[in-house]
Amino acid sequence: MARPLYNVVFVLGPPGSGKGTSCQKIQEKLGFVHLSAGDLLREERQREGSEVGRLIEEHITNGSIVPVEITCKLLENAMEAAGDAPGFLIDGFPRNQDNLEGWKRQMDEKAKVNFVLFLSCPVEVCINRCLGRGQGRTDDNEESLRKRVVTYNTHTLPIIEYYMKLGQVKEVSSEPTADEVFSSIVTVFKDAGYTANL
Ligand SMILES: Nc1ncnc2c1ncn2[C@@H]1O[C@H](COP(=O)(O)OP(=O)(O)OP(=O)(O)O)[C@@H](O)[C@H]1O
Numbered sequence: 001m002a003r004p005l006y007n008v009v010f011v012l013g014p015p016g017s018g019k020g021t022s023c024q025k026i027q028e029k030l031g032f033v034h035l036s037a038g039d040l041l042r043e044e045r046q047r048e049g050s051e052v053g054r055l056i057e058e059h060i061t062n063g064s065i066v067p068v069e070i071t072c073k074l075l076e077n078a079m080e081a082a083g084d085a086p087g088f089l090i091d092g093f094p095r096n097q098d099n100l101e102g103w104k105r106q107m108d109e110k111a112k113v114n115f116v117l118f119l120s121c122p123v124e125v126c127i128n129r130c131l132g133r134g135q136g137r138t139d140d141n142e143e144s145l146r147k148r149v150v151t152y153n154t155h156t157l158p159i160i161e162y163y164m165k166l167g168q169v170k171e172v173s174s175e176p177t178a179d180e181v182f183s184s185i186v187t188v189f190k191d192a193g194y195t196a197n198l
């Protein structure tokens with residue numbers, strides 16, 4: 001098999017666990033490119049009058065998961081556009097079985113998943129963080145957040161468990177301060193052999 005084009009770390013955890021915050025820090029330090037599936041979907045949603053935009057809006061409001069054909073294409077396009085990078089942090093993906101299977105169909109030969117960084121944090125802490133995020137997100141309200149947590153428990157945790165069985169999950173508690181969390185993440189990357197700039 002040809003050498004995979006993309007070196008990938010999936011970043012998963014409950015909504016508001018600090019995935020975006022930590023990915024930004026890893027990007028700055030390690031040069032990995034941060035791609036948030038949620039951000040890409042929010043961008044795509046803006047396209048005026050598009051049927052896909054309406055579908056994405058519905059899923060985001062309900063805290064449910066957009067079909068993988070849409071999300072995986074957005075991720076692949078973003079990886080292609082980023083070109084040469086030491087690695088990609090794919091934040092908030094794969095979120096359910098459909099995401100996982102779609103990724104395998106579309107990306108298995110092009111990308112190597114090195115490990116899954118799992119940011120664990122009590123749900124009530126996460127909800128309070130989202131409610132205080134202040135970014136004007138339409139899904140940072142009590143109702144959508146409860147739905148997002150149900151989706152996380154029902155659909156995303158089994159994906160994390162799937163990778164745990166493969167021995168590919170590196171868990172970091174994201175309850176401490178963002179700097180403390182980042183320092184634990186640095187250790188994870190060092191242990192995984194990424195020593196450049198660390
Ligand atoms: N370790 C931390 N301690 C306190 N607040 C934090 C910490 N990490 C992130 N935050 C804050 O919590 C909020 C959510 O963080 P962030 O957006 O990084 O989470 P996320 O996991 O990417 O969320 P989502 O899944 O909803 O996109 C932000 O306001 C961020 O500043």
Ligand SMILES: Nc1ccn([C@@H]2O[C@H](COP(=O)(O)O)[C@@H](O)[C@H]2O)c(=O)n1
Pocket residue numbers: 015036037038039041059060061062063064065066067071091092093094095099139148
């Ligand atoms: N793989 C994904 C990721 C996200 N979504 C939708 O976007 C919402 C916001 O995601 P964040 O990661 O930014 O919190 C999420 O609740 C989903 O509706 C998705 O469908 N698939």
